Amino acid sequence: MMLLAAILIPIVGGALVMVLPFKKRAHMAVYLEIVVVITSLLVGLIISEGTTGRFPIVKFVNNLSLSLELDGCGMVFAGLVSALWPLAMLYSFEYMKKEKHEKVFFMFYTMTYGITLGIAFAEDMLTMYFFYELLTLVTVPLVLHTLSREAILASRKYLYYSLGGAAFAFIGLVFLMIYGTTVDFTYGGVLTPETLGDKTNTLLLIYVIAFMGFGVKAAICPFNSWLPQAGVAPTPVTALLHAVAVVKAGAFAIIRLTYYSFGTDFLIGTWAQYVVMGVVMFTIVYGCSRALKETHIKRRLAYSTISNLSYILFGVTIMTPLGLAGALTHLVFHAVMKICSFFCAGAIMYQTEKHYVHELDGLGRKMPAVFGVFTVSSLALMGVPGLCGFISKWNLANAAVMSGNVMACFGIGALLISALLTAIYMLSIVIRAFFPPEDFDMESVKEYRDPNWMMLFPLFLFVAAMIIFGLHSAPIVQFFTDISNGVL
Amino acid sequence: MNESVTILFPIFFPILMGVLLLVGKEPKKKALLSRYTGGVLLLTALMVLGLVWGKEVSFTMFFLTGRLPVYFRVDSIGKVFAFVVTVVWVLAGFFSFEYMKAENAPRRFFGFYLIVYGILIGLDFSGNMITFYMFYEMMTLLSMPLVLHERTKAAIMAGLKYMFYSFCGAYMVLFGLYFVYRYANTLTFTAKGVLDATLTAGNEKLLLVVAFFMLLGFSVKAGMFPFHGWLPVAHPEAPAPASAVLSGVIVKGGVLGIIRVIFYLFGADFLRGTWVQTTMLILSLVTVFMGSMLAYLEKGMKKRLAYSTVSQVSYILFGLFLLDPVSLTGSLLHVVFHAFIKCGLFLCAGAIIFRTGKRRVDELTGIGKEMPVTIWCFTLCSLALIGIPPASGFISKWYLCEGALHTKTAVFSWLGPVILLISALLTAGYLLPVTIKGFFPGEDYDYAALVKKEPVKLMLVPMVILAALAFVLGIVPEGLIRQLSAIAGQLM
Numbered sequence: 001m002m003l004l005a006a007i008l009i010p011i012v013g014g015a016l017v018m019v020l021p022f023k024k025r026a027h028m029a030v031y032l033e034i035v036v037v038i039t040s041l042l043v044g045l046i047i048s049e050g051t052t053g054r055f056p057i058v059k060f061v062n063n064l065s066l067s068l069e070l071d072g073c074g075m076v077f078a079g080l081v082s083a084l085w086p087l088a089m090l091y092s093f094e095y096m097k098k099e100k101h102e103k104v105f106f107m108f109y110t111m112t113y114g115i116t117l118g119i120a121f122a123e124d125m126l127t128m129y130f131f132y133e134l135l136t137l138v139t140v141p142l143v144l145h146t147l148s149r150e151a152i153l154a155s156r157k158y159l160y161y162s163l164g165g166a167a168f169a170f171i172g173l174v175f176l177m178i179y180g181t182t183v184d185f186t187y188g189g190v191l192t193p194e195t196l197g198d199k200t201n202t203l204l205l206i207y208v209i210a211f212m213g214f215g216v217k218a219a220i221c222p223f224n225s226w227l228p229q230a231g232v233a234p235t236p237v238t239a240l241l242h243a244v245a246v247v248k249a250g251a252f253a254i255i256r257l258t259y260y261s262f263g264t265d266f267l268i269g270t271w272a273q274y275v276v277m278g279v280v281m282f283t284i285v286y287g288c289s290r291a292l293k294e295t296h297i298k299r300r301l302a303y304s305t306i307s308n309l310s311y312i313l314f315g316v317t318i319m320t321p322l323g324l325a326g327a328l329t330h331l332v333f334h335a336v337m338k339i340c341s342f343f344c345a346g347a348i349m350y351q352t353e354k355h356y357v358h359e360l361d362g363l364g365r366k367m368p369a370v371f372g373v374f375t376v377s378s379l380a381l382m383g384v385p386g387l388c389g390f391i392s393k394w395n396l397a398n399a400a401v402m403s404g405n406v407m408a409c410f411g412i413g414a415l416l417i418s419a420l421l422t423a424i425y426m427l428s429i430v431i432r433a434f435f436p437p438e439d440f441d442m443e444s445v446k447e448y449r450d451p452n453w454m455m456l457f458p459l460f461l462f463v464a465a466m467i468i469f470g471l472h473s474a475p476i477v478q479f480f481t482d483i484s485n486g487v488l
Numbered sequence: 489m490n491e492s493v494t495i496l497f498p499i500f501f502p503i504l505m506g507v508l509l510l511v512g513k514e515p516k517k518k519a520l521l522s523r524y525t526g527g528v529l530l531l532t533a534l535m536v537l538g539l540v541w542g543k544e545v546s547f548t549m550f551f552l553t554g555r556l557p558v559y560f561r562v563d564s565i566g567k568v569f570a571f572v573v574t575v576v577w578v579l580a581g582f583f584s585f586e587y588m589k590a591e592n593a594p595r596r597f598f599g600f601y602l603i604v605y606g607i608l609i610g611l612d613f614s615g616n617m618i619t620f621y622m623f624y625e626m627m628t629l630l631s632m633p634l635v636l637h638e639r640t641k642a643a644i645m646a647g648l649k650y651m652f653y654s655f656c657g658a659y660m661v662l663f664g665l666y667f668v669y670r671y672a673n674t675l676t677f678t679a680k681g682v683l684d685a686t687l688t689a690g691n692e693k694l695l696l697v698v699a700f701f702m703l704l705g706f707s708v709k710a711g712m713f714p715f716h717g718w719l720p721v722a723h724p725e726a727p728a729p730a731s732a733v734l735s736g737v738i739v740k741g742g743v744l745g746i747i748r749v750i751f752y753l754f755g756a757d758f759l760r761g762t763w764v765q766t767t768m769l770i771l772s773l774v775t776v777f778m779g780s781m782l783a784y785l786e787k788g789m790k791k792r793l794a795y796s797t798v799s800q801v802s803y804i805l806f807g808l809f810l811l812d813p814v815s816l817t818g819s820l821l822h823v824v825f826h827a828f829i830k831c832g833l834f835l836c837a838g839a840i841i842f843r844t845g846k847r848r849v850d851e852l853t854g855i856g857k858e859m860p861v862t863i864w865c866f867t868l869c870s871l872a873l874i875g876i877p878p879a880s881g882f883i884s885k886w887y888l889c890e891g892a893l894h895t896k897t898a899v900f901s902w903l904g905p906v907i908l909l910i911s912a913l914l915t916a917g918y919l920l921p922v923t924i925k926g927f928f929p930g931e932d933y934d935y936a937a938l939v940k941k942e943p944v945k946l947m948l949v950p951m952v953i954l955a956a957l958a959f960v961l962g963i964v965p966e967g968l969i970r971q972l973s974a975i976a977g978q979l980m
Binding site for chain 1: 551552553556592618621622625626629632636638639640641644647651652655656659662663666669
């Protein structure tokens with residue numbers, strides 16, 4: 001019951017924005033922040049009480065239903081989203097001052113929260129699929145927001161890609177219904193030798209198809225081009241949705257598909273594993289190389305996201321409990337790192353109207369807080385020990401080594417090549433900002449300064465999180481390990 | 489409070505002070521800046537010396553995750569490196585107080601200078617590979633501002649090149665680290681290695697590849713062929729005191745890494761006679777020769793010294809890869825001597841630039857008449873680097889060659905010494921002309937226009953001390969040799 005409430009509060013609360021007569025902008029801000037915070041508190045409460053039983057909402061024919069349940073994996077995703085949303089909301093009040101159609105924006109922005117929670121709480125494949133489709137629909141207006149030609153093209157592309165991907169995923173769902181014992185998520189999978197018969201290869205093919213289908217949202221190569229394009233959306237959207245909620249819904253769905261539906265026993269060591277792992281490894285390197293070439297700050301970060309999402313999927317495709325633990329670690333840690341760097345980019349754009357890397361000369365001297373935070377998040381993304389990126393990379397690589405899978409060992413190589421490229425494309429920004437050439441005219445950046453507390457506060461929180469997770473990760477990693485062993 | 493906590497002070501005190509200097513306000517008086525830096529340097533040096541002469545202690549700070557502690561230990565090899573770092577850092581630091589008057593933003597320079605000092609001490613006293621790796625990356629990141637300090641286009645490009653090469657190396661190390669973690673019980677440095685025989689059985693081939701990657705990764709910092717490209721670009725671009733410490737001790741970070749990998753993780757026996765050893769020996773000998781040759785052909789003073797570093801550090805690596813106690817002693821001796829010598833040479837070059845602005849070797853005719861003390865220091869250091877007895881370089885090269893002749897590494901036992909000797913000749917060829925032309929400018933030199941340009945005492949004293957060390961350690965080396973050969977004995 002509480003699960004449903006957590007989903008509905010932001011959806012209803014968001015929709016009411018259009019109806020309620022707000023006298024001042026600040027009133028709307030306070031109202032929305034309250035809605036979001038209440039939801040987050042509720043989610044926190046639910047998580048702290050541990051796993052819940054099954055809660056059916058609607059019952060269709062046979063054993064098909066929409067129902068909710070909270071398990072370990074869902075806790076991670078729901079917890080992550082609920083921790084980030086209030087902060088992103090706070091940030092966007094300041095950021096959206098300069099944009100039009102605020103109300104529409106905030107309505108959809110808040111509703112997305114509820115739907116993302118729906119994905120986290122979904123108890124079976126059908127429910128997840130339902131929320132997954134809703135997520136696409138509700139986020140299209142956010143990409144469309146500026147109504148520029150670029151935005152229209154981007155949102156159209158986003159829509160087609162996502163719906164197409166979901167269609168492929170649907171094929172997977174159908175086959176699971178036929179050959180699985182149930183469509184409920186069950187740790188270890190729902191396929192049994194009896195139901196399978198001689199259809200092993202067919203089902204492996206279906207797994208690959210469904211993987212690619214969900215992979216569209218997780219921006220695996222060759223289905224990634226929507227993500228950098230969708231960067232035309234306002235920064236709060238790119239930061240929260242295109243670095244965390246939406247894309248990680250894709251990764252989360254793949255985790256569900258691999259560990260909770262098809263099952264790793266069925267998949268491990270088959271050609272299907274090698275195919276998906278190959279795709280993922282290629283995406284890791286591809287995303288980084290494209291980021292290197294890109295000079296638009298947000299698009300550079302978007303390509304970096306593509307690469308990092310595939311880190312998560314790399315962990316998934318190792319198909320061992322350790323691999324899942326690594327994937328979950330990176331799912332959470334990457335969210336913190338990337339949302340932080342996106343918010344920095346947003347703050348830069350908001351304060352200076354500069355969008356390209358080569359315009360950033362000397363800005364670090366004038367906006368030390370933003371660029372300081374950006375530096376920390378860059379180092380974390382590179383995986384410098386002492387920050388959270390190192391831990392997740394360590395867990396992923398450790399899982400790869402332990403699995404004894406030769407291809408996974410090459411995957412470590414991919415991770416490290418990507419880390420090197422990350423160093424190049426992130427630190428070149430940092431160096432430019434802090435060490436402009438000696439003949440640079442500091443007068444030209446004189447009037448720029450750090451943004452106000454609404455923007456800075458989330459940034460500092462993220463930095464604190466990166467450092468704390470980096471230095472003391474044992475409890476949270478233990479939690480992930482429990483989940484990946486099927487305890488939670 | 490546990491007394492082993494004292495390890496943390498010389499690491500975090502300069503880092504903290506450096507950070508304070510960077511974020512604080514510009515001091516009203518310039519002199520305050522150098523007093524502050526000097527004070528911090530001396531205090532830290534005292535703490536380090538206290539640790540070096542104290543007993544071996546260890547301290548676990550906290551756990552990053554699972555079995556990965558941040559762990560410090562003062563062990564014998566770490567003491568040697570920490571001692572060298574401290575001597576060089578303090579002397580170059582005092583030199584820089586005068587030198588940096590001519591540069592922009594001295595505050596930023598001193599801030600990072602202090603921070604890197606703390607990090608190097610942390611690197612030397614790291615008790616396991618993770619801690620070592622952590623400080624290794626921080627060393628790269630925070631020494632970069634020293635390289636690009638002058639912010640010319642060339643300097644910034646040099647800084648980027650330095651960083652990317654170094655990270656490339658660091659990630660190769662990290663790649664290996666994952667596997668070592670799998671096949672060893674622990675990543676804590678243990679003499680003779682940590683590999684678990686039951687786990688490694690059957691996986692020797694994989695582990696050799698892993699060892700190769702790790703050694704190659706660290707050799708990037710040590711400027712070994714084929715990863716030497718950054719060194720002659722980055723070192724000369726930095727201000728002279730920074731070049732001195734970069735060439736003198738920061739490259740030794742790579743050397744220490746290699747020592748840790750060979751003798752403390754894999755164990756010398758694991759690598760002896762394998763293709764890894766052969767390949768590394770070839771690469772290091774190629775570098776010895778190539779570095780000297782390039783230095784010989786180079787006309788820029790600081791760049792010539794940088795190429796010399798490429799060559800000389802590979803002497804050290806050659807000694808390490810021979811996996812022989814005598815040559816290891818030679819390597820450790822060369823670590824100490826080369827640090828003092830090269831720091832001295834760079835400071836002399838810096839003094840020349842500071843007083844005359846001359847950066848090319850062929851402009852230095854008659855320089856010995858203008859700055860006699862500086863050039864005398866330069867000459868002493870040169871003699872030591874060439875290896876002319878009784879100067880210090882002779883001792884280390886003697887041990888290196890003796891070790892090489894001992895080993896049964898086929899061609900290397902005689903090829904090594906031959907190449908070292910050829911390189912010594914080249915060293916003479918690229919260093920001595922400065923002295924000769926400096927003191928004997930020839931008949932057409934205009935003595936009337938001669939102006940004494942000797943720098944102030946603050947610059948002279950560090951140079952004199954380093955030159956004296958370079959010479960005196962060659963005359964009375966017994967104590968040092970005894971210490972270092974004892975260490976070498978423990979490791980094999």
